[in-house]
Amino acid sequence: MKALLFFLCLLFPFITASSVAYPSVLDCSLSDGGEGLQPLRRETYGSGRIFDISHRITSEMPAWESKDGLGQYLWLRASMKNGSIANFSEMKLPAHMGTHLDAPGHVFDHxxxxxxxxxxLDLEVLNGPALLVDVRRDKNITAEVMKSLHIPKGIRRVLFRTLNTDRRLMYKKEFDTSYVGFMKDGAQWLVDNTDIKLVGKLQELIICLLLPMTI
Known part of the structure; x- marks a missing residue:
């Protein structure tokens, strides 16, 4: 098992600069002659203490049970170029797009x-050090797989790197139902045998799902 220690911080996913509602680099100037301005988008903060592990949202990223991807999700409703006092954008997209956090009500109707x-949800659980583990590539995350990882007691947050990463599923337009996921017995083993309160599945070292344990 390969393991790395990360400081986990879930940040709102980036919006793609190619959208018509998001200005290009040359349009980001705050004054005349500001063509040299360029937005700074970092993935690490505090000399590696915090990692932004969110996926950048694009119209081409997969959407649940869709063959066509997300599609247009951002519109510029008011523009300073057209006389408005401010640029006003409107965004519409499913709650489970890209890097996201699942509420307890997502899979439990009560x-x-x-x-x-x-x-x-508890923000103290959602932020802090996280253990990154490599999961065997030929199975879903079952009780057998969980046991084989030998995750130490006291670990509260774990990010699982699976076959989804190798297949680059978050970079494919069509939603793929064959993704690797947690099986019921794997989740139960985690609850019964570890101190984990937050789990995430990774792709390209970037989180695509967070499921805080509400136990």
Whole structure:
């Protein structure tokens, strides 16, 4: 098992600069003659203490059960070039696009009915050191796989790098239903035998799913 220690911080996914609602680099000037301005997008902060592991949102990224990808999701409703006092964008996309956080109500209807949204989750659980582990590439994450990883007690956050990474699924337009995921017995083994409160599945060392454990 390969393991690295990361400081996990979930940041809002980047918006692609190619969208008509997001100005190009040359349009980002704050004053006349500002063609040299260029937005700074970093992946690490504090000399590697914090990693931004979110995927950049694009119209070509896969959407749930879609063959055509996300499509247009961003519109410029008001433009300073057309006389508005500010640029005003409107965004519409599914709640489970790209890098995202699953609320307890996503897969448990009684939590959904009770109003357990993402704002009910503990931010202290969502931020902090995380263990990165490589998972065997020929299986879903089962109880057998979880046991073989030998994750030490006391670890609260784990990011799983799976076959999804090798297949670059987040860079394919069509949604692929054969992705690697947690099986029920694997999740139960995790609950019964570890101190983990947050799990994530990675692609290209970038998180594509966070599922905080509400136990």
């Amino acid at each position: 939590y959904f009915e009770a109003g357990f949204d993402v704002d009910t």
